[in-house]
Amino acid sequence: MKDKITSKEIEHLAQLSRLDLSEKEKAKMTKDLSDILDFVSELKEMKVEKEKPFLFEDQINISREGEKLIDYDSEGYLKQAPKRERQFFKVPRILNQ
Amino acid sequence: MKDLTLLNIRELQNGYLKGNFSPLEVIRAYLERIQKIDPKIKAYLSLNDQVLGEAKSLDPKKIKRQPLWGIPFAAKDLYLTKNLKTTAASKILENFIAPYESTVTKRMKEAGALLLGKTNLDEFAMGSSTERSAYQVTHNPWDLTRVPGGSSGGSAAAVAARLALVSLGTDTGGSIRQPASFCGIFGLKPTYGRVSRYGIIAMASSLDQAGPMSRSVEDSARVLEVISGFDANDATSSKKEVPQYSEFLNKSPKGLKIGLIKEFFTEGLDQEVKKAIQIAIEVLKKEGVEFSEVSIPEVKFGLSIYYILMPAEVSSNLARYDGMRYGLNEYYDSLLKTYQLSRGKGFGDEAKRRIMLGSFVLSAGYIEAYYILAQRARTALKKKFEEVFKNFDLLLGPTSPTPPFKIGEKMEDPLKMYLSDVYTVPVNPAGLPAASVPCGFVNNLPVSFQLIAPHFKEEKIFQVASAFEKLNPNATKEPNI
Numbered sequence: 171m172k173d174k175i176t177s178k179e180i181e182h183l184a185q186l187s188r189l190d191l192s193e194k195e196k197a198k199m200t201k202d203l204s205d206i207l208d209f210v211s212e213l214k215e216m217k218v219e220k221e222k223p224f225l226f227e228d229q230i231n232i233s234r235e236g237e238k239l240i241d242y243d244s245e246g247y248l249k250q251a252p253k254r255e256r257q258f259f260k261v262p263r264i265l266n267q
Numbered sequence: 268m269k270d271l272t273l274l275n276i277r278e279l280q281n282g283y284l285k286g287n288f289s290p291l292e293v294i295r296a297y298l299e300r301i302q303k304i305d306p307k308i309k310a311y312l313s314l315n316d317q318v319l320g321e322a323k324s325l326d327p328k329k330i331k332r333q334p335l336w337g338i339p340f341a342a343k344d345l346y347l348t349k350n351l352k353t354t355a356a357s358k359i360l361e362n363f364i365a366p367y368e369s370t371v372t373k374r375m376k377e378a379g380a381l382l383l384g385k386t387n388l389d390e391f392a393m394g395s396s397t398e399r400s401a402y403q404v405t406h407n408p409w410d411l412t413r414v415p416g417g418s419s420g421g422s423a424a425a426v427a428a429r430l431a432l433v434s435l436g437t438d439t440g441g442s443i444r445q446p447a448s449f450c451g452i453f454g455l456k457p458t459y460g461r462v463s464r465y466g467i468i469a470m471a472s473s474l475d476q477a478g479p480m481s482r483s484v485e486d487s488a489r490v491l492e493v494i495s496g497f498d499a500n501d502a503t504s505s506k507k508e509v510p511q512y513s514e515f516l517n518k519s520p521k522g523l524k525i526g527l528i529k530e531f532f533t534e535g536l537d538q539e540v541k542k543a544i545q546i547a548i549e550v551l552k553k554e555g556v557e558f559s560e561v562s563i564p565e566v567k568f569g570l571s572i573y574y575i576l577m578p579a580e581v582s583s584n585l586a587r588y589d590g591m592r593y594g595l596n597e598y599y600d601s602l603l604k605t606y607q608l609s610r611g612k613g614f615g616d617e618a619k620r621r622i623m624l625g626s627f628v629l630s631a632g633y634i635e636a637y638y639i640l641a642q643r644a645r646t647a648l649k650k651k652f653e654e655v656f657k658n659f660d661l662l663l664g665p666t667s668p669t670p671p672f673k674i675g676e677k678m679e680d681p682l683k684m685y686l687s688d689v690y691t692v693p694v695n696p697a698g699l700p701a702a703s704v705p706c707g708f709v710n711n712l713p714v715s716f717q718l719i720a721p722h723f724k725e726e727k728i729f730q731v732a733s734a735f736e737k738l739n740p741n742a743t744k745e746p747n748i
Contacts, residue, residue: 171636175627186604186626187582188589189619190611202620202681203627210571210637216644223642224649224696226459226473232502243465246349246366252596261591262602264598 173208175200271296272429276338276486283330283337284577290322290337297339297383304748309403310425313352314343314384321381333379334493341431342423344385346372346390346440346477349467351382355468356400357390359588359595359613369466370434370501371477371494372489377527378493383431386421391585392442395618395687397679401615406674407449408746409548409712410517413671416446416687419480423450426480428748433481433490437467439474439505439653440573441666441691444703444717448666451705451713451746453732454480455487458723459698460505462491463498471580472503474573474695484704484733488512491725507723513600515726516733519554523660523731525718529562531664531690543707543714544665550738556731561655561662565648569693572648575628577639577698582625588613620681630722649697653721660727662719666703670712690717700725704732705739 180200184191190198244257253260274282282288298318303312315321322337330336337499347353347365348427356362372382376499389399397405397420407413407418415424419436423446426434436443438456447454455478462477479490495509527548533540547557590596597608603633614622626667628637655662677684694701701719708714718728736742 172633177485179627180623182581183623183626183630186630187613187619187622188586188606188610190607190618194663195616195619198616199623201622205682206574206624207627210574210641213568213571213575213640213644216565216568216647218640218643218647219641220649221646223639224645224700226503234499243366246364247592250363250366250593252590252594253598261594262598262600262605264602 171207171211171212173204173211175203175207272300272432274281275483276335276432277491279337280330284292288682289317290325293337294318294322294381294383297431301383304428305430307406307748308408308424308428308430310386310421310430311341311384312354312356312387312421315351315382317379318381318383320351325379329379334689335375336379338380339383339432340375340380340426341383341386341422341434342372343388343398343419343434343436345388345437345468346435347468348372348382348385348682351396352383353385353393353468354402354627354722356388356402357613357615357618358401359610365466367466370463370498371467374494375435386419386425386434388421389418389470389617390618392437392439393581395441395445395684396672396677397421397446398674399615404674407671408748409451410671410674413712414449414674416449416667416671418442418446422480423447423452423454425480426450426452427746432488433479435477436480437475437477438695439470440441441688441693442579443480444666444701445477445688446690447703448705448715449671449713451715451744452480452482453484453487453704454478454703455491455702455725455728456694456700457491457495457725458505458700460503461495461700461723461725463501463504465498465500469584471577472707473504473580474577484729484736485516487514488516499643505723510726512726512729515730518730519555520551520731521725522557523542524557524559524658525551525731526561526655526659527558528566528662529560530564530566532620535689536665537669537670537709538710540669540714543709544716547706547716547735548663551731551735554734554738555669559560561659563655566693568644570646570689572641572644573692574624574685575637578621578625578663579629579638580625581621582629585618585622617681629698638726645696648693652697652699656721661714661731663716663718666715666717670709670714673729692720697723700728702728702732704735705741706735706739
């Protein structure tokens, strides 16, 4: 476990998280995340190596027939689109980049 | 006529049956009160402008079949409601109108309940004071300079100030129980899987659970009867039968065994809060409840387990806010930049912090040391609770270490804020039901104790909470607003 996080790691995490952060936000984030990681490092004291990682035992692989349960109102969804063209969501180009 | 906002569900329905008043008059009484008092409390983010029409169109023939016929309620603005904005108190969903309805609000409406409006919360339910709402700060009805708790602070304050009869909250680490405690009302987080999560904006899906909040224990029992039960749209909802919780309200708690969690009564707990809870314990002892101390050392690690697992789920759940299909969009020529700008502008500090922390604990090189370790610890915690419940019907501790704190007091230091959930958080990783029960006042500020039950034993909570409520001299005390 770590008890500190570097500003370089913050840059990387912001990239992974798809977050545009200001320099001020990055500085505060470095401090806050370090404080929290320092706090949770107490978990090392718990002797749990033999335990299995948690699962809801009775709720694994729940599946049902692929039947239609809900009537989707597609116009209701499209109305929320920041940008649309006819019945399509309009998004930035992703090819040729 | 008596103030209609003072009546509970049973009293309202008796009045309807006798023709003493109509749902329309009741809704008008609430709307008038909201208009007069909510500018001071700021519990509501939006009001349902159709509610008078909905009250008018209730079918009187259905009153005996609809258990919540004519009952006014408020819902945390995290529940999707068709035709009414749902913002999660976030800028990223500022103008969002959901194309479908959450199962819980749908069941409330099908039972005849009337939605007054949507209540304030910490953005995406992330916080313990409701100060992290992107829109407004909600004030505690008992002291306007203090927070109502959070994240369901709007729902708690609305009920405490009689701006709604009952409300719906959600609880991921204490977000129903802690604000219920701060506002002096009853609030229950049911067993994980008891109530459908379908259509409730997700924070941490393995911990989130919806539940009722009300001034009387009885009203929450009646709401839980309606909202509980299997839902094919939530794969984790349980098929277990739903008991008639209201049948347990008048059952004597004599002979029940309650364990006092030793680790919850040590340093960190305000001495005055401790005293108030000890008085409540004496009251229950006289009713024949048997108390003994029990040690659960694992609960001391509850916050650490929670602050690894919850952010991990947050980082994944909040990935959907990409500005493409709904929500705030800062359109840019590249896709990546559009994501980054939309999310950077749309999310507040706490949401960003949890997304970043979650990305960290799940990232290559750290996932074993953090996420997997916390999942192992979660197993140990759950097992320990199950072992303890072999000897006890319920467990008891404080809900919050302190009475409500001042607005602004904990905003600068995230860890300080997290610590206000120290007694509520351990319950969620174990999936247990737990409630906050008002028991007294310290310097005119509400204090509560917390009851924790084994999985799917909510009725025991109702049994003890209701017995206590009948003997609590403060039960009918009202905030002076």
